[in-house]
Amino acid sequence: MLQKLIAQIAARWPRSYAWPARDIMLAGGQRLHLVGSIHMGTQDMQPLPGGLIKQLQRADALIVEADITQGASPFSHRETDRPLSERLSDEQLAYFTRLCDELGLSATPFMTLPAWQIALTLQAQQAQRLGLRPQYGIDYQLLQIAGNTQKRIIELESPEEQLQLLRNLPEGGLALLSDTLEHWHTNARLLQLMIGWWMQTPPKEVSLTLPGTFSSELNDVLMNARNQRWCHFLQQLPAGRYVVAVGALHLYGECNLLDLLKNR
Numbered sequence: 322m323l324q325k326l327i328a329q330i331a332a333r334w335p336r337s338y339a340w341p342a343r344d345i346m347l348a349g350g351q352r353l354h355l356v357g358s359i360h361m362g363t364q365d366m367q368p369l370p371g372g373l374i375k376q377l378q379r380a381d382a383l384i385v386e387a388d389i390t391q392g393a394s395p396f397s398h399r400e401t402d403r404p405l406s407e408r409l410s411d412e413q414l415a416y417f418t419r420l421c422d423e424l425g426l427s428a429t430p431f432m433t434l435p436a437w438q439i440a441l442t443l444q445a446q447q448a449q450r451l452g453l454r455p456q457y458g459i460d461y462q463l464l465q466i467a468g469n470t471q472k473r474i475i476e477l478e479s480p481e482e483q484l485q486l487l488r489n490l491p492e493g494g495l496a497l498l499s500d501t502l503e504h505w506h507t508n509a510r511l512l513q514l515m516i517g518w519w520m521q522t523p524p525k526e527v528s529l530t531l532p533g534t535f536s537s538e539l540n541d542v543l544m545n546a547r548n549q550r551w552c553h554f555l556q557q558l559p560a561g562r563y564v565v566a567v568g569a570l571h572l573y574g575e576c577n578l579l580d581l582l583k584n585r
Contacts, residue, residue, distance in 0.1 A: 340372075340519060345582055349556065351559075351563060354380070355572055355578065356463075356565065358460045366459070369462050373463075380561075387479055390468070401435075402436065404432055436494040436499075437488070437494025440494060440498040500535050500539060511570075514531075528577065529574065545576045549581065551567070556585060
């Protein structure tokens with residue numbers, strides 16, 4: 322009864338932080354500090370806020386989407402598919418070629434790669450053009466601190482499971498590549514918005530409206546379904562304190578993880 326009362330009070334008057342985060346206490350006594358992570362960050366995002374480091378020090382474990390310091394990189398797989406000219410429209414192919422020129426990439430090596438791999442490569446290059454680097458990513462920095470202090474690390478997914486999710490996308494992830502091309506500039510603005518959450522002001526509400534960069538079908542697979550699985554996973558944890566770092570888009574917007582946990 323007391324834990325339920327504390328959880329109700331915390332939900333009504335949520336504590337605010339200088340970084341994108343929310344606290345929630347579940348019925349099983351799990352105290353979660355949910356952090357809206359960015360997987361690639363700017364140099365100014367290092368070191369992490371002192372308050373967040375203290376949260377991790379007090380926690381029983383760090384929970385991340387996947388331990389990105391372990392496992393294979395999705396860019397190391399050299400699978401092949403039909404020529405890109407057979408998978409994209411003429412307009413899409415022309416735009417893809419133009420983007421490669423702008424990014425200083427040769428389009429030729431991409432022509433027979435799976436569409437999901439092309440999409441991830443383009444997105445990584447776009448992030449780097451905006452000054453973001455993997456070593457400054459929030460979850461990467463948290464993992465480094467956890468590893469150095471021998472803090473327990475729990476994965477919501479393994480890197481291999483994430484890779485298999487991409488491999489299982491219909492048509493080799495063609496929808497992901499199409500969305501990447503269609504929403505190229507929107508995605509850049511979204512990255513800049515999330516950087517602002519860390520460098521300036523985090524959002525006050527989690528149920529805010531964000532620009533869409535996925536089709537509804539892809540959003541169901543990559544966002545909604547995973548949030549549902551993670552919600553169930555977090556509810557099964559033993560009682561204790563946890564810092565949970567997930568991509569910021571899983572914590573904010575429609576069907577976000579925090580609202581799912583509240584509704585359960």
